[in-house]
Amino acid sequence: MTSRRFFLLDRCAELLFIAAFASIVATGCHPANNARGVADRFIDQYYVAIDLKAAEPFCTGLALDKLRREIQMIDGQKIDASTHKPVVHYKLTAERDGADHVEFLFRATIDVPDGGAFNRNLLITARKTADTWKVSNFDDYE
Incomplete structure (x- = not known):
């Protein structure tokens, strides 16, 4: 029984290390202070x-206005760990x-649990003001 517990602890530690390493690699691919980096972080x-609130620091102008309107519209709807979120994969197709x-x-390919998958185009505009890149507009369509 004890060896099984240590095996599970080792396995959890291994998975935590892999997740941390993947996070470091992912954030290292596109620095925050460039156009692609801010677009990736926003997406x-x-x-x-x-997490619309977490997307706010990456936005300015029209994008920030859109985001705040959406936050007001969904006020009171809780998205937390129990929410069945879709799995989203995306790749750059044009710049x-x-x-x-x-x-x-x-x-983007969006896979909804028990709902199938569908594709969307995400159009993100990043603008540089002074030394900081921010998302100034965004839209998605089929």
């Missing part, structure tokens, strides 16, 4: 984690640089 909070902004087009 991770808004679409993947469905267009402008003078002070970058537009990204991502293709």
Whole structure:
């Protein structure tokens, strides 16, 4: 019985290490202070984690206005660990640089538990103000 408990503890420690390592690698891929980094972090909070409040620091202007309206609309609806969230995978399909902004087009596959999967295009615009990149607009469509 004791060896089984140690096996489970070792296994949990191993999984925790893998998760921590993956998190470090993922955040290291795109620094926060560049256009792609801020777009990825926004997508991770808004679409993947469905944590609109956590997406706010990455937004400015129209994107921040949209986000705050959505937060008001869903006020009182709790999304927590018991919520069956969809699994979202996304990849960059196009990028267009402008003078002070970058537009990204991502293709997302959204897998809803017991509901199937579907695809969406995520259009994210990042704008640089002073030395900081922020998402200035976002939209999704089929």
